[in-house]
Amino acid sequence: MATSPLSAATHRWEADPILTVEHLFMRFGGLVAVNDLSFNVGRGDITALIGPNGAGKTTVFNCITGFYKPSEGRLALAHNRAPTPDELATVTAIGERALVGTDAAVYLLERMPDYRVSGEAKVARTFQNIRLFTGMTVLENLMVAQHNALMTASGFSLKGLFGLPGWNSAARAATEKAKFWLEKVELLDRADDPAGDLPYGAQRRLEIARAMCSDPILLCLDEPAAGLNPRESLELNTLLRMIRAEHGTSILLIEHDMSVVMEISDHVVVLDYGTKIADGTPEAVRNDPRVIAAYLGVDEDAVEEVEAEIDEIEAQSGATS
Numbered sequence: 001m002a003t004s005p006l007s008a009a010t011h012r013w014e015a016d017p018i019l020t021v022e023h024l025f026m027r028f029g030g031l032v033a034v035n036d037l038s039f040n041v042g043r044g045d046i047t048a049l050i051g052p053n054g055a056g057k058t059t060v061f062n063c064i065t066g067f068y069k070p071s072e073g074r075l076a077l078a079h080n081r082a083p084t085p086d087e088l089a090t091v092t093a094i095g096e097r098a099l100v101g102t103d104a105a106v107y108l109l110e111r112m113p114d115y116r117v118s119g120e121a122k123v124a125r126t127f128q129n130i131r132l133f134t135g136m137t138v139l140e141n142l143m144v145a146q147h148n149a150l151m152t153a154s155g156f157s158l159k160g161l162f163g164l165p166g167w168n169s170a171a172r173a174a175t176e177k178a179k180f181w182l183e184k185v186e187l188l189d190r191a192d193d194p195a196g197d198l199p200y201g202a203q204r205r206l207e208i209a210r211a212m213c214s215d216p217i218l219l220c221l222d223e224p225a226a227g228l229n230p231r232e233s234l235e236l237n238t239l240l241r242m243i244r245a246e247h248g249t250s251i252l253l254i255e256h257d258m259s260v261v262m263e264i265s266d267h268v269v270v271l272d273y274g275t276k277i278a279d280g281t282p283e284a285v286r287n288d289p290r291v292i293a294a295y296l297g298v299d300e301d302a303v304e305e306v307e308a309e310i311d312e313i314e315a316q317s318g319a320t321s
């Protein structure tokens, strides 16, 4: 993986973005669910997209992962290194969905259907409501996730039925990868059980394992901590840190659980009514009066009041330290 030299003052999402969202709009009839949204996801970062209910977070995920075609905007995903302005201008102008070079590639996700976003651009996602094949075994769920690789190995023919070597080795590799991820999410001993029999927290981990079986470079998780107890939330933090550290996978997550967001994120982007109201480190965002106002549900006039209160609290804590 190419890395950029980072000075202490530079954030990864500025110096080496893996995803650049520019002027994204999503309209449903008269409703503007996402309104001129721009932000970067840093390569190797854990980035959280947060905001009150109905702020537009899932809609942003649906645009990134090809489930929705955005009304306007550019979503550039960069493999290996960020594209130069020239490369970005070229791929935009020629109307192609990607510019693939020998050392790097850039994909314009707004031009791609969901199966290409996952298969070619290598973006995987999980959903707010768990979507496992509950009647299949835990292992089978991870094999299905590798369907594309196995189909390619089969030459889209009957090679698999005749046990030809290419297909056999691909099937072996898929089983090994599935077992690897089952071990990482501590579900190897449940491999042969129906996925629907797993407790809720384990099903959430299985979803993440399934997404990782497609070797994503960007993993998008929609509320991974929803419904987890505090111990399971801590285990989730450990799992996501491991995925980032050992696999270099960048992670973008939507999350309401602030203990997860503040604990593991490098970067937090805050939406309210489809508009970005804050973008920075967890510390900066936590103390941002607009964020506090949005979460407390106070109107704009009250923001200055909240700001003054924060200033006062900070002045007091500064005086006592």
Ligand SMILES: Nc1ncnc2c1ncn2[C@@H]1O[C@H](COP(=O)(O)OP(=O)(O)OP(=O)(O)O)[C@@H](O)[C@H]1O
Pocket: 028, 031, 033, 051, 052, 053, 054, 055, 056, 057, 058, 059, 060
């Ligand atoms: N397919 C759709 N058709 C019409 N309106 C939609 C559609 N999808 C989302 N919306 C609307 O867009 C707005 C943003 O919804 P979205 O689900 O993206 O918010 P969210 O921030 O993910 O909310 P939550 O935290 O509750 O999941 C809401 O007003 C929602 O009703």
